[in-house]
Structures are given as C-alpha cells and as structure tokens.
Amino acid sequence: MTFVRLTAIAGALLALCLAPQDVSAQNRKIKVATEGAYAPWNFVNSQGKLEGFELDLGAELCKRAKLDCEFVAQDWDGIMPSLLAKKYDAIMAGMNITPKRMEMINFTAAYAAGPHGFLVLKNSPLAKMPGGEFSLTKDIAGAEKAIEELKPFLKGKVLGVQGSTTNLAWAEKYFKGVAEIREYKTTEQHDLDLSAGRIDAAVDAHSAAKATMESAIGKDMMIAGPAFSGGILGLGVAVGLRKEDNDLKTAFDAAVKSAIADGTIKTLSMKWFKIDMTPKS
Amino acid sequence: MLAGVPLTLQLAFSSIALGLGMAIALALIVRAGLRPLSWLAESYVFVFRGTPLLVQIFLVYYGLGQFRPELQEIGLWWFFRSPYYCALLALTLNTAAYGAEIVRGGLQSVPAGQIEAARAFGMSGLTLYRRIVAPIALRQALPAYGNEIILMIKATSLVSTITLMEVTGLAHKLISETFRSFEVFFAAGTIYLLMNFVVTRLIDLAERWIAPDLKRENRVAMVPLDTR
Numbered sequence: 001m002t003f004v005r006l007t008a009i010a011g012a013l014l015a016l017c018l019a020p021q022d023v024s025a026q027n028r029k030i031k032v033a034t035e036g037a038y039a040p041w042n043f044v045n046s047q048g049k050l051e052g053f054e055l056d057l058g059a060e061l062c063k064r065a066k067l068d069c070e071f072v073a074q075d076w077d078g079i080m081p082s083l084l085a086k087k088y089d090a091i092m093a094g095m096n097i098t099p100k101r102m103e104m105i106n107f108t109a110a111y112a113a114g115p116h117g118f119l120v121l122k123n124s125p126l127a128k129m130p131g132g133e134f135s136l137t138k139d140i141a142g143a144e145k146a147i148e149e150l151k152p153f154l155k156g157k158v159l160g161v162q163g164s165t166t167n168l169a170w171a172e173k174y175f176k177g178v179a180e181i182r183e184y185k186t187t188e189q190h191d192l193d194l195s196a197g198r199i200d201a202a203v204d205a206h207s208a209a210k211a212t213m214e215s216a217i218g219k220d221m222m223i224a225g226p227a228f229s230g231g232i233l234g235l236g237v238a239v240g241l242r243k244e245d246n247d248l249k250t251a252f253d254a255a256v257k258s259a260i261a262d263g264t265i266k267t268l269s270m271k272w273f274k275i276d277m278t279p280k281s
Numbered sequence: 282m283l284a285g286v287p288l289t290l291q292l293a294f295s296s297i298a299l300g301l302g303m304a305i306a307l308a309l310i311v312r313a314g315l316r317p318l319s320w321l322a323e324s325y326v327f328v329f330r331g332t333p334l335l336v337q338i339f340l341v342y343y344g345l346g347q348f349r350p351e352l353q354e355i356g357l358w359w360f361f362r363s364p365y366y367c368a369l370l371a372l373t374l375n376t377a378a379y380g381a382e383i384v385r386g387g388l389q390s391v392p393a394g395q396i397e398a399a400r401a402f403g404m405s406g407l408t409l410y411r412r413i414v415a416p417i418a419l420r421q422a423l424p425a426y427g428n429e430i431i432l433m434i435k436a437t438s439l440v441s442t443i444t445l446m447e448v449t450g451l452a453h454k455l456i457s458e459t460f461r462s463f464e465v466f467f468a469a470g471t472i473y474l475l476m477n478f479v480v481t482r483l484i485d486l487a488e489r490w491i492a493p494d495l496k497r498e499n500r501v502a503m504v505p506l507d508t509r
C-alpha cells in the first residue's frame with residue numbers, strides 16, 4: 001500500500017516536472033515588501049501569514065501587470081534602504097508619495113488616499129479638539145489656522161508617532177516645542193502606549209486609527225480633532241520602486257489605473273477600510 | 282548622533298551602579314545558603330540570565346503597561362509610565378543577575394587557606410570580609426566585571442525600541458532620512474568603540490591600582506629567564 005502510494009506521488013511529481021511550464025510561470029518574478037504591522041493595510045494574521053488591503057490589491061495588481069509576486073515582510077524603518085539595496089523590487093506598505101522620498105525612489109500612481117489625524121482616549125481633554133477637514137495641498141492657510149487652534153490643546157502633551165513616516169514629519173513640523181513627540185518602531189506600539197496612558201494622542205492615518213478602535217484595546221479610543229491630508233502628509237499611497245526600474249513603473253501604473261477604473265480598488269477598500277479610499281484625481 | 286551619548290552613558294552607568302549593589306546582595310545571599318532566600322536569589326539569576334534582555338525590556342515596558350489600573354492603585358504608575366525608568370529597571374535587573382555570578386565567582390576564588398590564616402589571627406565577621414575576602418575577591422572579579430560594564434554600554438542600544446533616542450535610535454532616524462546605512466552605522470559603531478575605549482582604559486587603571494603586584498611588568502619578571 002505504502003509502496004503504491006509512494007510510486008503514485010513520485011509519478012505525479014515527475015509529471016509535474018516534465019509538464020510544459022504554464023503561462024504564469026513565464027511571468028517575471030519580483031519580490032514586494034510590506035511592513036506586516038499596519039492593519040488593515042498589511043499585517044500578520046494569527047496563522048503568521050501576511051494579510052490586508054495591500055496583500056489583496058498587490059495580488060490583483062501583479063496579475064494585471066503579469067508579474068509573479070512574492071510578498072515579504074520588512075521593518076518599516078529599513079523599508080526604503082532595503083529597496084535600494086535590491087533585497088526586493090517594490091514596496092506596498094501604506095507608503096505615501098512625498099517629494100523627499102521621490103528624491104530616492106520612484107512611485108507609481110496612487111492606489112489609495114485618506115486623511116490623517118489624532119487617536120485619543122475618550123476621557124482625554126484632547127477628545128474635545130475641534131473637528132473639520134483640511135488639505136495641506138489645496139488650502140495651506142486654512143489647514144495651518146486649524147493647526148494653530150490645536151496648539152493650546154496639545155501644549156505639554158505627549159504625542160506618539162511611528163518613526164520615518166509622513167505623520168512624524170507633520171507632527172515635527174507643526175508641534176515640535178509644543179508637545180513632546182515620541183517615536184515608535186510600529187504603530188501597534190504607540191497604540192499600546194495610548195491604551196496604557198503613556199501618551200496623550202497617537203498621530204496616524206484615520207484608516208489605521210479606525211482599525212485600532214475596532215481592536216481589543218480600542219474600545220475607549222476615538223479619533224479627535226480635524227482630519228488633515230496632502231502636503232507634507234503625502235500625496236496618496238503608491239507602489240514604491242527603484243528609479244531605474246521604469247518597466248515596472250509602466251506595468252504597475254497601468255495596473256493601478258485599471259484597478260481604479262473598474263472599481264476593484266473601491267471594492268477592496270470597502271472590504272478592508274469600510275470606506276472608499278480610492279484616490280480622487 | 283553624539284546627542285544620544287549622554288543618554289546612553291547615563292542609562293549604562295546608573296544601571297551598572299544600581300545593578301552592582303543588587304549583585305553583591307544576591308551573591309552574599311547565595312553564599313550564606315539560607316535555603317528559601319538563597320533559592321530565590323538563584324532562581325532570579327537563572328531567569329534573568331536565561332531570557333533575552335530585549336524580551337525583558339518589552340515585558341517591563343509594554344507588558345506592565347497593561348496593568349495600569351493596578352499600578353496606579355499602588356502608586357507606582359508614575360515610574361512605569363516613563364520609558365526612561367522602565368529601561369533603567371530592565372537594564373538594572375539584567376546586569377544584577379550577571380553581576381551576581383561574577384561576584385560569586387570572585388568570592389569563591391578566595392583560597393580557604395587565606396581565610397583560615399585570618400581566623401588564626403583572630404579576625405572574624407566584617408573585619409575578615411573587609412581586609413581579606415573583599416580585596417582578593419575584587420581582584421579576581423574585576424576583569425570579568427569590566428566585561429559586564431562594556432556589555433551594558435552596548436546593551437543600551439536596545440532601549441531605542443521603547444522610544445528612547447540614544448545613539449542607536451538616532452542612527453536609525455538618520456538612516457531613514459539620508460539612506461546612508463553604511464556611513465551612519467559605521468559612525469554609530471565608532472561612537473560605541475570610543476566610549477568603550479575610555480572604559481577599558483579606566484578598568485585597566487583600576488586593575489593596576491588594586492593589584493600592583495600583578496602588574497604586567499612584574500609578572501614578566503617573575504617568569505624564569507631560560508630553563509632549557
């Protein structure tokens with residue numbers, strides 16, 4: 001019995017090796033890096049597998065671009081240096097397009113965009129910060145006026161932000177000297193410290209903040225204050241590529257555009273964020 | 282990055298000072314051999330030497346952060362709220378465990394004959410410890426303890442994981458801004474090397490000072506010239 005089974009398996013394996021390669025195997029193989037610690041964009045699930053909006057979208061984009069993609073996890077603070085060191089070929093990690101990053105790497109067209117703001121505890125005085133929506137691209141004066149109005153609230157408070165992010169650049173530009181800014185390796189860590197009461201607010205994308213509110217530690221948390229987007233906060237989330245890989249940029253650009261056009265991004269966005277994060281052109 | 286040096290040194294030396302006190306206490310307890318107490322001290326050393334420092338830092342910082350209501354109730358939250366105190370506590374507890382073993386080794390190296398001789402002179406208790414045991418143990422333990430000091434200076438590089446911007450934390454920040462990982466890490470390594478260069482010189486001086494008869498020149502002179 002065992003022998004028969006072994007022979008069958010060996011035969012099947014042999015057939016597999018000898019069979020003509022199917023179409024997908026002819027696709028160019030590339031590695032795509034993600035952080036794996038930024039739910040619901042990308043995170044590691046209870047089985048230890050990468051999951052999230054960008055994993056679903058990445059698979060879809062790769063199919064359209066005829067690429068054979070393998071996702072790998074990479075710590076956030078080394079995610080751009082390792083791209084340049086050719087450890088992988090693309091980044092899909094909730095990474096916003098900024099002029100500073102564009103000095104080093106290339107971005108495709110944006111595949112998602114959403115506002116940023118403060119995550120606080122419901123019983124915190126910061127919960128009473130005034131709301132509103134402001135763009136640092138279209139209405140800098142209005143946005144900066146709203147920021148000025150936040151300063152009395154944030155004076156002497158502690159803000160938690162993930163290091164090397166647009167959120168940190170924004171917080172440092174406007175609140176340095178007003179509030180103490182603490183840098184974390186991952187957003188999960190500042191969420192833990194917010195729930196422990198070590199920080200008064202976390203500065204993060206609303207998409208990620210909402211996911212935290214729905215998590216086990218989030219029931220006493222809320223998004224407070226205005227929603228900010230654009231400018232120093234970035235021009236939308238896109239695939240990051242090395243500057244010399246123009247063929248990849250062309251392929252991903254076309255895939256992103258078609259996924260926006262046929263509503264795939266909207267569908268995936270509703271699935272993971274419960275709101276439509278499709279970039280508005 | 283140099284801006285991180287004061288924090289690195291402050292953390293290293295405060296934890297070494299506090300840890301040394303704890304280490305001596307632990308070693309004496311183990312040596313005294315009073316069963317329940319010495320058993321506790323031995324388990325402490327076993328646990329803190331057997332688990333990674335990074336895990337200990339995370340346990341103290343994020344782990345205990347989970348028990349805020351309880352800690353607030355007993356009035357200790359102000360301590361655990363601060364990343365600095367959490368780092369200091371984790372580093373101190375860790376170095377105390379290694380230090381205890383070094384001190385124990387030093388105490389064990391004191392020859393029984395020396396103690397007997399001292400007793401024969403009528404020394405007992407504290408006098409015996411102060412004049413015979415401690416000096417001999419110190420000489421034996423210092424080289425190993427110097428090692429521990431160097432290790433602790435390097436161990437502070439882990440506290441950047443709990444938001445403290447010491448040399449390594451600032452190096453990471455600088456790399457994410459400049460993407461020059463080689464240059465920045467090379468510079469960070471050099472900073473640690475310079476700090477440890479000073480420390481090794483100081484330990485060397487201390488060794489010569491407490492054991493002048495063991496100076497290298499003297500030791501060389503004691504080797505028989507040519508016995509062939």
